[in-house]
Amino acid sequence: MKNTLKIQRAVKSVTQAQLAEAIGVSRQSINTIEKGKFVPSTVLALKFARYFGVAVEELFILEDND
Template sequence: MKNNIKIERARHNLTQADLAEKIGVSRQSINAIEKGKYIPSTLLALKMARLFKMSVEKLFSLEAED
């Protein structure tokens, strides 16, 4: 799963720690999500999408399967 979290964080002037605090997770969780090592729960994805004022589909996308 690909995501645009790092891009949206930069657009909103947020550090990983800032974003983590706003949605109630650790900075390490944000780092892992950005790197694609962790897929967030639906609730977490919705919280991030709401914070960035965008749809979940624009924040996250499935990579093409071969």
């Protein structure tokens, strides 16, 4: 699963640490998700979408091989 978290953060000028604090996870979790090494839970994905004001599908893209 691909994601656009890093792009969304850049658009809002938000650091990983700032996003982590706002969402309630560690900075390391944000880093791991951005690198595609961890797929967030549905609840966490919805929190990201709410924070950025976009649909979940804009943040997380399901690929054919998923």
